[in-house]
Amino acid sequence: MEHKIKDHSNAAARFLKDEERATWHDETLWFVRSKRDKAAQQLPEWESLREMASGIKAHTLSHLDKYLLAFEAKAKANGVHVHWATDAEEHNRIVYSILAKHKAKNVVKSKSMLTEECGLNHHLESQGISVVDTDLGEYIVQLRKEQPSHIVLPAIHLKKEDVSNTFHECLQTEKNNFDPAYLTNSARIVLREKFLEADAAITGVNFAVAETGSIVICTNEGNADLGVHSAPLHIACMGIEKLIPKAKHLGIFLRLLARSATGQPITSYSSHFRRPRKGQEMHIVLVDNGRTQQLGRKDFKDSLKCIRCGACLNTCPVYRRSGGHSYHNSVAGPIGAILAPNLDMRKNADLPFASTLCGSCTNVCPVKINIHEQLWSWRQILMKEWYGSPAKKASMKAMAFVLSRPRMYKLSGKIGRKIMQWLPGLVNNRLNPWHKNREMPQAPRQSFNEWYEKNKR
Amino acid sequence: MKVALFIPCYIDQFFPKVAIATLQVLEKVGCEVFYPVNQTCCGQPMANAGYASLANSCNKNFIQNFYGFDYIVSPSGSCVAHVKEHLHYKPREKEAAIMRNNVYELTEFLTDVVKVVNVGAYFPHKVGLHTSCHGQRMLGLSSMSERVGPSFSKPEQLLNEVKGLQLMRPARVDECCGFGGTFCVTEEAVSVRMGQDRIRDHAANEVEYITGGDVSCLMHLEGILKRQKSRIKVVHIAEILNTKWSIK
């Protein structure tokens, strides 16, 4: 079967059709960014924190093998089982085999972009294991059989009416009760029971500390802790780029993370797991899934510094006006657009073009990833690898041909302007995407060059 | 001070008045201005579309036209940023390196090199400044709302000295207008929506003009304004700076 190549531009146009909702989406995420600005402004040392965080990540990535081995040794000494997975499939297989060994049937899972990336839920469900996403936003999209549209705010594409309808259908809540407090409490009651009956808890990892072999998980809802502390089995899934060398480095990252994400000074819970509790088994799955490949790409390895705060999504004027689903990738927005082509160039060739290269992402990023420059570099690679259309390449070639020949440039400019004056219909028509919602500039009689030759020479 | 005037291709063809204003402002502040007549394009349209590899001959032509001047000045932050970051040509790499260093956007040239405070302009209107991203974030023409540090703006600094001009700040002080080169056609829906939102923000301040340092952004905004039959007009900052005291 031939898959239609997904296209950000068309998906974005569909998203923008519902003007009111698109406005709401833009304004709500802009509000989150404004809260972030306020939080950052309160720390005069903000820029130096970013610099240190970026440097620590760069250092760790440049010695990743060493730090992974140190982490593994410490974790094992702490009584934790450590697994290594080269790709999504192996990751899913490992998680399943641990669950199967424990005869676990009911699993609660807190937020993990990695398990989204690997499609873990689908894999486990196909083997008869029930997985409940316990982060409220993720729970909502799971009930709706959708993907999260944002890495920190998974249900930001939905309105309370949507949530109310979904909860009414799935949890039998009152019809047309749109009160967020009521809806949240309804989910709390249902999920409490899920936590208590769970055979296993799966979590993501925000930071892994090589020095201590411990992992840190940040939530506001307390869902990761509720799951892990209730269940007899804890499986933590992490990308290999989550490592940092020392515990004291957490001070820097935890100061940056929540402020960048939501403008909070810190998440409600920053939980440090070092050893399983008495009677509990703890596993950590270290996952590559393309990360070592990205690490080998000189221009893109810094994308692995990402701490998944979502600030680049909130600030991106394109993301805010196109919604997370238009990126057709587990991680949306500018950071998603530089991670996704690494996994599949053909499928994600459109994403680096879903940007005006305004550079806001780079400057909001708490670990100083040069996101917009990487978007630019991906464009070069993708076009070189022939993921652009032949028509585009031909037109670019023609353009380059004319623009590098002064006489031809002057002549075609003159002809072009004359055509626009005499036959405006040739450019002002529906085949010209510019003209759909914008007027064309009026072509002047003479170019500057012509004016200069006449008046100044 | 030998200054070469770099007029980006689309300004040359569609907005000669901006180029003329730039030339005259530079002369007004005492520069000796040269216009290399065989200049064409810096190659940005190809590069941003992923075809930097095709821009080689544009780079060669650029170096041929502009090498040897003390400064290269242009009324476009975006094109200047492109030259600064991407002007390379293997046989003349040394020259390219020098040129990457002495290419300036008009307002930064006026404030940082000429160090002019007041250009003696008069523009009795309510004006909103559109802060173009490439000038701001790549050339550092003004501080950014994302960063923590002292706030400044080279274009605002000049506009604040213009007699009669009432400068209005939009609520989102430095959001992108959505032009983005080929983005404006490949992502037409988002591009237009971004432009409409910028205009709404300025319209809330009841401005008569939207100005800026990049003709590309202004062309995009003007296209939308005209389609909306809005009374707001666009004007390049060089045109404002080129007005004279005596005009009443």
Add this chain to the structure above:
Amino acid sequence: MISSREKILKAIRGCELENKHLPSLNFGECKQEDLLAKFSQTLAAIGGRCRKVGGVEQIDAYIQEAGSKYPCIINAVSELRGFNIIDFVNADARTLASTAIFIVRGSVAIAENGAIWVTEKNIGNRSLPFLCQHLIIVVTEEDLVVDMHDAYEKNAIDIDGYGVFIAGPSKTADIEQSLVIGAHGPLSLEVFIIESSSNKP
């Protein structure tokens, strides 16, 4: 067959990575400020409540009064009346799910973000700070520090199997970004700070 572990390590080593040095850490001058006032203000902003008390008796009185409203109180602070965590250390989550109030000792409180370090040694049972409906944390004024960096200097996180920074009650804004206090964890957080001049718990 080569293991996945070896494959991953080999792939990393094949990347020809330039050695980047660990940056030296510099957090600037230590700010001299009224830590208690700052902590209390920050905590209030994130949905918690802070009370300064002269001694443990005031906390005892508060708990006694709460006890008339809430039957199930678990107290893990040995200096307080009603210390009873010993009965619950090995209890399962279902048994603990009806806990109305849990009282625990915090070891470091951070002025810049309102977070308090609570460690396994003091919790007794890891589930309790999350399963209880209302959480009370007791700290002394000497436990206040300026920021996260100070907190990590003061904390040896490698001593216990588990520890957590708790900053306010549990919360969510996943529905239309409207803040709801009380997501999965506690619905409220009360912090008692015992003045330095008085008896420490």
